[in-house]
Amino acid sequence: MARVVAVEEVAALGVEGAERNAARFNELAGSLPSAECWSAVTRDVLSPADPFPLHSLFYHAVFADWDDSQGPPPAWTPSPEVLERANITSVMNERGFGSYREFHEWSAAEREQFWEMIIGKLGIRFGRKPACAGDLSDPETPRWLEYAELNIADSCFHAEKDAPAVVHQEEGAPISSMTYGELETLSNRVANGLIEKDYHPGDAIACYLPMTVESVAIYIGIVRAGCVVVSIADSFAPDEVEKRLRIADARGIFTQDVVLRAGKSLPLYDKAVEAGAPPAVVLPASDAVAVELRDCDVEWDMFLSEKERFHAVIRRPDDYTNVLFSSGTTGDPKAIPWTQTTPIKCAADGWLHHDIHPGDVVCWPTSLGWMMGPWLIYAGLINRATIALYAGTPVSAEFTAFVQDARVTMLGVVPGLVRAWKERGLTAGKDWSRIRAFSSTGECSNTEDYLYLMSAAGYRPVIEYCGGTEIGGGYITGTVVQPASPATFSTQALGLDFVLLDEDGNETDNGEVFLVPPSIGLSNELINQDHHEVYFQDTPAGPEGETLRRHGDQIERLGGGYYRAHGRTDDTMNIGGIKVSSAEIERVLGAMPGVRETAAIGVSPGEEGPLMLVVYTVLEEGTELSADDLREGMQGEIRKHLNPLFHVHDVVIAPSLPRTASNKVMHRLLRDRYGKDET
DSSP, X not given: OOOOOOHHHHHTTTOTTHHHHHHHHHHHHTTSOHHHHHHHHHHHTOOTTSOHHHHXXXXXXXXXXXXXXXXXXXXXXXXXXXXXXXXXXHHXXXXXXXXXXXXXXXXXXXXXXXXXXXXXXXXXXXXXXXXSSEEOSSTTSOEESTTOXXXXXXXXXXXXXXXXXXXXXXXXXXXXXXXXXXXXXHHHHHHHHHHHTTOOTTOEEEEXXXXXXXXXXXXXXXXXXXXXXXEOOTTOOHHHHHHHHHHHTOSEEEEESEEEETTEEEESHHHHHHTTOXXXXXXXXXXXXXXXXXXXXXXXXXXXXXXXXXXXXXXXXXXXXXXXXXXXXXXXXXXXXEESSHHHHHHHHHHHTSOOXXXXXXXXXXXXXXXXXXXXXXXXXXXXXXXXXXXXOSSSHHHHHHHHHTTOSEEEEOHHHHHHHHHHTTTTTOOOTTOOEEEEOSSOOOHHHHHHHHHHTTSOOEEEOEEETTTTEEXXXXXXXXXXXXXXXXXXXXXXXXXXXXXXXXXXXXXXXXXOOOOTTSXXXXXXXXXXXXXXTTOOOXXXXXXXEEEEEEEEEOGGGOEEEEEESSSEEEETTEEEEHHHXXXXXXXXXXEEEEEEEEEOSSSSSOOEEEEEEEEOTTOOOOHHHHHHHHHHHHHHHTOTTOOEEEEEEOSOOOBOTTOOBOHHHHHHHTTSTTO
């Protein structure tokens, strides 16, 4: 049962009507079990207009005596109306499953049947239908959709031509929209333009662009032409752009003259040129291209074909559609190819776990350089929803107003973004009542921040969603048919399973994640590394002798079948929602004058929440630099050579770095030591 709240506790928060609020809360607290009480409090007592400290006070009072063995305390429980409407419920009813757990167990045990069913539900279009869902005899290298022919871009246009495909807004401008028919026409003009410029199926073409309606059309047009998108985040410095262009052997690039943010003009085309980019198609940020182009480059309007019809180039299931990058522990990032089947995983997770329906409006501040950019395209369009794009900083009152005005129903976030909204009060006064679900990925989240997020929409679930570029989606997630507790996951993703193992390879409730393959979405190869060595070599067998696939996250199993994430077990971390290896940061910072060596780690301010970048530094003998001077200098080097979105939180000057017998830096020990006396 909940504890009684004193009037003085409420009054101390500066809440009007403290006596009334406390009395109504205590009436419910004294008559209902905790979970039912909280549902009633969020429905009848609290509103988004109330200060968040009141929400937090009531939440913790309701669950003061909660038994964690039954799972973490829920901040949202699905209503009968939500359960009846959910896509998962429709499948469970069709198949006769009595519970969600039963459905998941079937999806993991009968993967061929599961994916065959999902492909039908999504309406995936084929030039030639597959003989079966797949040959799964070798879980390390399964063959999905054998003998099929398709172009996955065709499946993005199920919706009526006059249905809105994209709603979008630029800073300081009104909201605009583009229909499915208009988007298909524009993507066809891109595909025809590529053919007219003598590009061929299989050619790699980079996208170094902000996430705009044009970039969505470009992405689809490249795929329709049978070419391969090379994803490069628009925040990357020239060094990182050059690596990705080189690794993917890009023959062309789409970019923009500049990026306009908060009244500033930031270079983009110039960075592409500095990176030695191949021939470029350059889009204008405003009315006209604002830079002088190389002779080999062409403006967007001059590139677009006049031909508005295009028959998508039919490909095999394992042909590439996209090369994305994920940090490993070497200087070069892993180059992960997405095939014609990977987008099926994106759309399936959107349909099942995010409960996306036709006509929904899906917003996720992202870019094509991060897997959530392509994910958003496929999860939105294949499910006949509308994608909502805001071309500006999401840490602004204008963005939170855009969420309201675009009538967003599913909003994706990263934890750092939520914290900024909370600290700056950016959701105050916004009507987010149309939101039916949030989703969060990229880094570990924080209970209080996510309770705030749920409260901003009058309590809607946060679908925690964790996976990777090499998965094409998530391996652990939430659903709208299970109670949602802030900063926790409620299930393994449907069609997948995993085990948690300790350092000795034994099952544990808090350990490293090993996936149990196969699944549509899981990569079968890497372009620049040995796929077997990265994911399978020296992995232990599963509890039933299964082949296991290494992933690297640390997950804790909680009561009631729930889970909590604890970051990476290797030396890779998520900073600001972007995965980066310690080695990449150390390579840049180790070259600074006066610095002998560095060790970069990600630390959380508490037991949970997003990671902050901390750099342990050993100085050259005779060098006198303060930690503040180093932090300023390191920030400049990271901005120049890596990514300006990576912020150095702290620098610790140390006499030496702890190492193993084989001379490897012990990053985990530094993470454990940070903030304690024994640094």
